[in-house]
Amino acid sequence: MDHPTSGPKAAEAYERARKVIAGGVSSDARRSAGVPLFVDHAAGAELWDVDGRRFLDYVLGQGPGLLGHASPLVADAVAAQARRGVAYAAQHELEAEVAERLCAMVPCAELVRFNSVGSEAVHGAIRLARGHTGRTVIIKFEGNYHGWLDPVLYSVHPDLAAAGDARHPAAVGGSAGLPPNGAADLIVLPYNDLDALAEIFADRGDTIAAVIMEPILCNTGCITPDPEFAAGARSLTTEHGALLIFDEIITGFRVAPGGGQEVIGVTPDLATFGKAMAGGMQVSALVGRRDVMDTISNGTVAHAGTFNSHPVAMAAANAVLTELHDQADRLYPALRQTGRSLMDGLRQIAGRHGVPLLVDGPGPVFQTYITDRSEVRDYRDFAGCDRSAMARLHELLYAGGVNIVPRGLWFLSTAHTEAQVAETLDVAEAAFARL
Template sequence: MAGTDRSHAHFERARRVIPGGIQSNYRKSESHVPVYISHGRGARLFDLDGNEYIDYSLSYGPSILGHSNEHLRASIVRQAEKMYSNEVNALEQAAAEKIVAHVPCAELVRFACSGTEANYNALRIARAYTGRNMVVRFNGHYNGCLDQLIGGIVDDPQNPVPVHGERETDAFSQMGNTAGRAAHAFHDSYMIEWNDLDALSALLSRFGDDIAAVCMEPVMVNFNGCLPEPGYLEGVRELCTRYGVVLVFDEVLTGFRMGLGGAQGALGVIPDVATFAKAIGGGFPVSVFCGKREIMDVVTRAEVIAAGSYNGHPLAMAAVIATIEELEREAGAAFTRINALGNALADGLRDKFDRHGVPLILQGFPAAWTIAYSDRGRIINHRDSLAQGDTWAKGLVFSRLMNSRNVIVQARFCTSAAHTEQDVEETLRRADKAIAAFTAEAR
């Protein structure tokens, strides 16, 4: 390792003008000096000091094509040479047509800039369409940084309106606990456990007439990579239809990582409205809210204001089109690669942890999965995760040990179309040493 002197020096300067020296609280913890990336190529990132990293963070998910994909880069440069101010442009319709072609629920599509914004719009649309107010969220899901969507704890399971706060034993509640939240931000939502159909059924039978939307990650990617139990999503779909509630899938992470149709395409349960961000732009800031025509028409009729200076920005639209074109190529060869390498890495790591006698659960899907340190076989939701002890903190230890061996990973491992077999082999070699250090430190 060439050292990180330049990154250290840069961080010191950054702290003078940037709170915490970082742009997003989750990007790097304050106690950890971030490495400053100078450029990326394929699955590799290079920092200011000349260190080379194998990247499984992929900017927290978006860079599904890897770094500096030639087709994406050329499309952006071509568009930048023509026009990059936010005028109405023909690319908007071409990008929307691509989304409609691939995403089962998408009959009408609008673009925004972040996942948070897309979710906010989706909920406003659901409220306008139903004429109801309440929204159902799920413990352990992350839907963005908005006051109403982030964090909260439930004190009274009989009336699961979240309240501001955190619990000492609950890492997820701590990650979502922010000062400065509007006093009544949580008053319009319920928060219940995911993968518990009885909980949703009971809530809807009591309060269904007031509930506009049920909003969930269709796979709980953000916390322990929990997959839906057999029949759960189908049951949710059925309940939402029965109670006239808009089912919103937050596909910000599953979007394109589970295929061009998202989780709804892969799992065969179609929501009414869905949001996408991250991988849809291959690394450019862009998001989507889309859904059934009848529902999205509240925007068509301008009953709902859905606005943003940068929505449909031509560079973002060029990024969406180029990313989808790359993922469509050769009948989805990129996904075959992403999934095969994700599986190879997961199998290799599981094997190595096994040999060190460390029990773990590896959950998620091939393109995005998480390690939880538990000997109970699987975790199905947030409540289950808490019952199994601190499955989360140890994961952070392993990520740090991998990062110090020039493998960039957070809680989640993501693969891209640019990863190679050699990247995985090299990662597993480095993991050997990281696991040995992990067993000494974290057991």
């Protein structure tokens, strides 16, 4: 039986929130055309809303729940540390343990600095790149999201009329209130277009501080870059003395123990991590080459924060990363297989109902597109998909008790079972029949 769109307790909670919280939600990502989801509790691959409705969850906190909700491993680590102290504004041994684990797992990690959220870590990476190189220009790609702070909130999902030429897109601001000249030192390029990147380096190579990119583009579909594009970005930045930054806030530890850089076989100079590294606790990390990170070590580039290496968050990260490292051979193949089984099932169901569905991604995270395209390689391809039909599919799945990211992104956890995948596919069967 379909779930109702929202229950009376959720509606009441939303009305209460709207009186004291701007827009009724604390992040724009939680906005909804109707009443947003109000969660009462969650466990494993399931969550329950305030009206008692159960959902199979493929959002997982927008990705952090790699081990599932309320993982006993995380809960025990957090509880134990909270009893020892919550915030010190001083050093403690856990942060070195977590940093050692990061350096052991991540190809580019030689030194580490911690923050609380992904946007902070990315901001630190960009400042560090500029401080280290003495240059100002940053290259980013259409469709890539690097946080909500001013320097990078451009051309995430821009209106194509404003974005202009696909080969030389305009930098389109993502919010009112950005500085009038905020994009003066930002160049926006199409993802997966090595010729466009090479052209810019040939013209302005001595001004470019860094190229920043998602090594697997998860904020616009789930796009693995062409091998030539990723390797070419590495080669061009090295040749011209610029830095290559990978934003691994989503891909880090989710797609492999070493993140997206392990999967695509390209090692950047700097990388940022968050989400899955602490099982839902608020921690992010900036990691990179020793000589680059030493620009922070020697005080040339400032990096600070009251809650950096927060002891409780570090306890969670230590527990999660230890588990992912020690159990990698058991956890990751099973996680990929679960994801691929779900992907294959969705393809088969869509085919039976005549829905043109493209399913793409490595398995631990994947995207469903409604499109006749055989592949999606960049933001312009993504924008050409039937996003209104995808929104309708999201509504039908949600009504049936399956929670996914509205734009069609699915996150898997180690807690998802074969039975839950089968239940999900039953809901999908009914959704595609109505779509």
